[in-house]
Each structure stands twice: as structure tokens, then as C-alpha cells.
Amino acid sequence: MRTRERDVTTLPKAHLHLHFTGSMRIATLHDLADKHGLRLPEALLQGGWPPQLSARDERGWFRFQRLYDAARACVQDESDLRRLVREAAEDDAAEGSRWLELQVDPTSYAARLGGITPALEIVLDEARAASEDLPIGVGVIVAASRLRHPMDARTLARLAAHHAGDQPGQVIGFGLSNDERRGTTTDFAPAFAIAGKAGLARVPHAGELLGPQAVSETLDSLDPTRLGHGVRSAESDAVLRRVVDSGVALEVCPGSNVALGVYPTPADVPLRRLVDAGAQVALGADDPLLFGHRLGDQYRSARDDHDFTDAELAGLARSSIDASLAPDDVRAAARRDIDAWLARPA
Structure with missing residues (x-):
């Protein structure tokens, strides 16, 4: 019996991988669709949510992107943008996050x-206001x-x-986001050079839909933070060792990995490795x-599917803080x- x-x-933790549209509450999506007179796909309505997804092939990614685009189309005016920022901050604060890094393509x-x-x-103005109002x-x-x-x-880098x-x-x-099977990673190096020169962290997506070779190419060409x-760097001892030695942190999203068909079950995500x-x-x-999963669910998965102890969960939280900006x-x-959380009796 588990203690x-x-x-x-x-x-306490930091949330470093959350997309702007994808952060939306399902109830907010329905509100905004009604507000703007838009019809949502069945998979985003009450009976079909969360949708059954896969991105193992182009057809599966197209369906994911179609649903994402339908949700994004519901965000149309300034109040909508502000609502998403505010609610993302509220939801993360309720789950113990002290710091949120919200990713947006304007x-x-x-x-x-x-x-x-x-x-x-x-987005920046509301992020500033939410930071003043919330913990x-x-x-x-x-x-x-x-x-x-x-x-x-x-242009976006500038x-x-x-x-x-x-x-x-x-x-x-x-x-740099979206389907990593599209585009050529090296072509985006000039944009990342602009960002790096400005002192910005460089946080491209790599190594979810594609394997360890994509991780190596990204390390070589974009100099990521x-x-x-x-x-999927876990699939190559050499690539994983390179990631560890470089000090490049990984934003691991187990719920995404399973929902998109990268791994069949949460237990198959190589978090422990x-x-x-x-x-x-x-x-x-x-x-x-x-x-359909928020940040707290990722920590519960680490505990339930990978047998992480409370001390190890605290270690993951420290890692998120250390990797944050x-x-x-x-x-x-x-x-x-975090130390105080771990010191308290269970």
C-alpha cells in the first residue's frame, strides 16, 4: 500500500512549455465561439473532448492542426487575448507555478x-498586469x-x-514550433542568431516527432538554451550524453507525447531514463x-507511471526553476x- x-x-514549480492558444480552457473556447458566432468541430464540443489525436503521419498532424486552427480562430480581439493570458496565469498559479513562460506567435x-x-x-501588457495581480x-x-x-x-526575432x-x-x-518534420532547421539559424544577440533564450522544438538526429541538428545549428x-534523445546514448554535457534543458511534455502517438502509454515516456x-x-x-492534461497531471504521471518519490518530484520542480528564465x-x-514543501509531513 502506497504511503x-x-x-x-x-x-512550487515553473512552467516552461505552454502555448498561447493551447493554454485555453475548454469552457473559454466555447464562450469565444459563441461570442464570435463560430462553429466548432465536434471533437472540441462537450461530448468529444478531449479529442483523440495522433501525429504519427501527415494525416494525423493535419487533424491536430485543423483543431488547433479552429480554436485559434475564436481568439479575435484584444479582450480575447487578455483573457487567455489572464486565465493561463490563474490556472498555473492554482497548480503551484511561481513562473510561467507563455509561448505565442503574434x-x-x-x-x-x-x-x-x-x-x-x-499579450505583454496583460502578462505584466497578471504578474502584478497574481502570485x-x-x-x-x-x-x-x-x-x-x-x-x-x-521578422519575429527582431x-x-x-x-x-x-x-x-x-x-x-x-x-520555433509546429511540425518539426516541416522546414529545414538550419534555415532558421539567422533568426536565432538575432535572438541570441539580443540576449534572448533560444528555445526551439526538437526531438518529439523526430528522433535523436533532429536533436543533434538543432544543437548544431540553433545553439539552443x-x-x-x-x-527522443533518450533513443541514442551519444545524443543524450551530448544533451547532458551541454547543459541544454529539456521541456518534457508526457501528455503531449502520448496524445500525439509518440509513445503508446505514459509509462513508455522515457522520463526516468x-x-x-x-x-x-x-x-x-x-x-x-x-x-486534456495540465501541468499538475504531468507531475502525477511522474509519480504514478514512473514511481517518482516526493523527493524526486521536488527535484523535477527545482530543475524547472533552474531551467527557467x-x-x-x-x-x-x-x-x-520547494525545500519547505518536502520538509512538511506527507
């Missing part, structure tokens, strides 16, 4: 809001899409650099709107409170 365990929602909302600059500035800091990562031309990525900073409500990093996912090898791992929820005072306070 009593501490509540993971009270464990191109997705630019047409209705007067361009990429005002779209981003709305959590919110930084923003600007992410380019692999589906668009690398020149578009350079925009991100213009708003760069290390405080809540500022741009703290630059990413962290890798979004990177979980990554941690035991010495990789710096920060758990993330990725897109709760489509996967949070200000020093936020990081120091979170580390103290």
Missing part, C-alpha cells in the same frame, strides 16, 4: 489587431512557425529583440486545450519553498 504523498499542486492574431506589434504588445510571474516567448518562411522568423527583457511582461525567449521536448542520465528536465503541459528573486524564493 501518503504530498499534494503536487502545492509544490502572426496568428495580427490580421485582426493591426499587425504583429500590437498583437504582441497586448506568479509571466514571461513571454515569441515563437516562429516551421510552416512559414525563415524570413518571417527573422520584434522579440525589441521587447527583450528579464522581467514579467517582457519577451524572454525565442522559439533549452529544447522544447527533446524527449532522461533524469537518471543527468538531463535537466522541466515538465510541461504543451497544449492542455487539445490534450525567471528573475533571481523568484527563483530563490521558489527553491526555498
Whole structure:
């Protein structure tokens, strides 16, 4: 019989892998669809949610992207953007997060809001306001899409650099998202060079839909600070050792891995192998709107599916704080409170 365990929602932590549209509450999606008179796919309605997904082939990814696009189309005006930022911060704070890094591609909302600059500035302003009102800091990562031309990525990198900073409500990093089987990683190197020169963290996706070779290519060409996912580096001893030796942290999202068919069950996600090898791992929820799992569920999976003890869960939380771009005072306070969480009786 398992002994009593501490509540993971009270464990201080940082959330480093959350997409803007994908952070949306399902109830908020329904509200916004009604507000704008839009019809949602059956898979996003009450009886079909969360949808059954797979990205093992192009058809599966197309279905995932279609649902994502349908949700994104419901975010149309300034109040919608502000609502998503605020609710993402509220939800993460309720799960013990002290710091949230919210990833957004302002191109997705630019047409209705007067361009990429005002779209981003709305997100930044609300991130700043939420950080003042709630017990959590919110930084923003600007992410380019692999589906668009690398020149578009350079434009976003310059925009991100213009708003760069290390405080809540500022741009703290630059990413690269969407189907990693699309585009050529090296083509995005100039954009990441722009971001790096501005002092931004470089946090591209790699190593979820593609294997360890994609991780190596990303390490070679984009000089990442962290890798979004990177979980499949576990398939190569040499690549995993390179990740560990480089100090590049991995944003591991078990719920995403299973929902997209990368691994058949939560127990098959190689979380234990990554941690035991010495990789710096920060758990993330990725897109709760489509996967149905939030950050706390990732910690519960580590406990239930991989037998992580409370001390090991505290280690994952420390790793998330250490890998974060949070200000020093936020990081120091979170580390103290993690120790206090572990010191309390279960």
C-alpha cells in the first residue's frame, strides 16, 4: 500500500512549455465561439473532448492542426487575448507555478489587431498586469512557425529583440514550433542568431516527432538554451550524453507525447531514463486545450507511471526553476519553498 504523498499542486514549480492558444480552457473556447458566432468541430464540443489525436503521419498532424486552427480562430480581439493570458496565469498559479513562460506567435492574431506589434504588445501588457495581480510571474516567448518562411522568423526575432527583457511582461525567449518534420532547421539559424544577440533564450522544438538526429541538428545549428521536448534523445546514448554535457534543458511534455502517438502509454515516456542520465528536465503541459492534461497531471504521471518519490518530484520542480528564465528573486524564493514543501509531513 502506497504511503501518503504530498499534494503536487502545492509544490512550487515553473512552467516552461505552454502555448498561447493551447493554454485555453475548454469552457473559454466555447464562450469565444459563441461570442464570435463560430462553429466548432465536434471533437472540441462537450461530448468529444478531449479529442483523440495522433501525429504519427501527415494525416494525423493535419487533424491536430485543423483543431488547433479552429480554436485559434475564436481568439479575435484584444479582450480575447487578455483573457487567455489572464486565465493561463490563474490556472498555473492554482497548480503551484511561481513562473510561467507563455509561448505565442503574434502572426496568428495580427490580421485582426493591426499587425504583429500590437498583437504582441497586448499579450505583454496583460502578462505584466497578471504578474502584478497574481502570485506568479509571466514571461513571454515569441515563437516562429516551421510552416512559414525563415524570413518571417527573422521578422519575429527582431520584434522579440525589441521587447527583450528579464522581467514579467517582457519577451524572454525565442522559439520555433509546429511540425518539426516541416522546414529545414538550419534555415532558421539567422533568426536565432538575432535572438541570441539580443540576449534572448533560444528555445526551439526538437526531438518529439523526430528522433535523436533532429536533436543533434538543432544543437548544431540553433545553439539552443533549452529544447522544447527533446524527449527522443533518450533513443541514442551519444545524443543524450551530448544533451547532458551541454547543459541544454529539456521541456518534457508526457501528455503531449502520448496524445500525439509518440509513445503508446505514459509509462513508455522515457522520463526516468532522461533524469537518471543527468538531463535537466522541466515538465510541461504543451497544449492542455487539445490534450486534456495540465501541468499538475504531468507531475502525477511522474509519480504514478514512473514511481517518482516526493523527493524526486521536488527535484523535477527545482530543475524547472533552474531551467527557467525567471528573475533571481523568484527563483530563490521558489527553491526555498520547494525545500519547505518536502520538509512538511506527507
